[in-house]
Amino acid sequence: ALTRRVTCPDGNIVSNQKCCFLFPILEDLQTNLFEGAVCGEDAHSALRIAFHDAIGFSLNKNVGGGADGSILVFSDTELAFHANGGIDDIVAAQTPFFQKHNLSAGDFIQFAAAVGVANCPGAPRLKFLLGRPPPKAAAADLTVPEPFDNVTSILARFKDAGFAPVEAVALLASHTIAAADEVDPTIPGTPFDSTPGIFDSQFFIETLLVGSQFPGTGPHQGEVASPILGEMRLQSDFLLARDSRTACFWQANVNSPTFMRDAFEVEMLKLSLLGQDISTLTDCSDVIPVPAPVQGTAHLPAGSSLNDVQASCSLLKFPTLTADPGAATSVAPVTS
Numbered sequence: 416a417l418t419r420r421v422t423c424p425d426g427n428i429v430s431n432q433k434c435c436f437l438f439p440i441l442e443d444l445q446t447n448l449f450e451g452a453v454c455g456e457d458a459h460s461a462l463r464i465a466f467h468d469a470i471g472f473s474l475n476k477n478v479g480g481g482a483d484g485s486i487l488v489f490s491d492t493e494l495a496f497h498a499n500g501g502i503d504d505i506v507a508a509q510t511p512f513f514q515k516h517n518l519s520a521g522d523f524i525q526f527a528a529a530v531g532v533a534n535c536p537g538a539p540r541l542k543f544l545l546g547r548p549p550p551k552a553a554a555a556d557l558t559v560p561e562p563f564d565n566v567t568s569i570l571a572r573f574k575d576a577g578f579a580p581v582e583a584v585a586l587l588a589s590h591t592i593a594a595a596d597e598v599d600p601t602i603p604g605t606p607f608d609s610t611p612g613i614f615d616s617q618f619f620i621e622t623l624l625v626g627s628q629f630p631g632t633g634p635h636q637g638e639v640a641s642p643i644l645g646e647m648r649l650q651s652d653f654l655l656a657r658d659s660r661t662a663c664f665w666q667a668n669v670n671s672p673t674f675m676r677d678a679f680e681v682e683m684l685k686l687s688l689l690g691q692d693i694s695t696l697t698d699c700s701d702v703i704p705v706p707a708p709v710q711g712t713a714h715l716p717a718g719s720s721l722n723d724v725q726a727s728c729s730l731l732k733f734p735t736l737t738a739d740p741g742a743a744t745s746v747a748p749v750t751s
């Protein structure tokens with residue numbers, strides 16, 4: 416097949432000239448939003464808002480336009496929804512960039528997420544398609560799952576948006592580059608795994624360990640005991656890791672980090688297209704930077720052993736992981 420190659424005025428090479436204007440925007444976001452292409456809080460939050468925007472979609476009733484940017488444009492409405500707690504920070508951080516650049520709100524949110532994820536070593540290079548029209552209205556409340564929801568209702572919400580259980584679990588790889596500010600407000604930036612700056616399988620591993628303590632003043636609503644000091648565990652992640660409908664999909668991400676990365680890439684593309692007419696979009700994926708490879712391999716946290724693993728899938732043998740050397744340590748918060 417022939418791939419077109421176009422040289423942009425700034426020397427970048429892409430397959431479609433319509434994508435050239437994205438390079439200066441990429442540069443601005445990397446320097447001024449992501450603090451020099453860091454996989455930190457703003458990159459994490461750019462991914463979270465991309466989910467919260469896109470999931471405002473249903474195959475069965477009108478709850479919103481999907482990945483249309485309504486969460487930015489109609490933030491007065493959507494930020495009042497309980498499940499959007501903490502999203503105000505990233506709306507405030509992204510709005511000046513959105514206003515400065517000539518992208519629709521839906522394109523802006525999905526572009527920023529793809530760029531932010533690219534800053535995390537080990538991540539897939541997410542696809543980015545350009546050309547979403549402006550949002551028409553705010554999404555309805557209750558489209559975003561909550562950490563205190565049960566597995567049945569979480570899977571029902573994902574199904575209603577077009578995602579099977581295996582696809583919902585694939586999207587939860589996002590929590591490998593994530594932290595919570597609002598679940599326990601006394602300890603902002605508390606990560607969901609020991610490596611919030613790396614897109615690795617530690618999240619899927621560590622959620623299967625026996626819980627022993629709360630990192631702050633918990634338990635709070637939607638929080639259950641975590642295995643490592645300084646780590647937050649959501650009740651929803653705990654349940655999905657162990658439920659018979661999802662446990663084998665969860666463990667598949669432990670057994671194969673390659674599957675984890677590829678499945679996340681596929682499902683993020685699907686998420687980014689909810690409510691959109693793909694025939695009107697232009698593939699500008701070649702503007703997204705290539706993430707660095709991940710350093711290190713899957714392991715158990717120091718101080719733990721295979722006896723602490725609550726393996727919940729009888730079809731797959733849990734891999735013989737070894738623990739980091741030394742005594743149990745704690746995980747530092749994500750501060751910026």
Ligand code: HEM
Pocket residue numbers: 456459460462463466500501560561562563569586587589590592593594595596597598599637649651
């Ligand atoms: C069962 C589904 C899900 C539930 C219940 C859930 C819940 C949560 C909660 C409670 C937080 C912490 C918010 C805070 O206290 O600041 C969080 C953070 C986050 N979530 Fe999810 N989430 C789900 C699925 C997803 C999906 C599908 C994605 C992306 C594809 C995603 C991406 C993130 C990211 C990146 C963060 C960290 C944000 C940051 O560090 O600033 N989540 N999630």
Ligand SMILES: [Ca+2]
Pocket residue numbers: 591592608609610611612613614615616617618
């Ligand atoms: Ca991680």
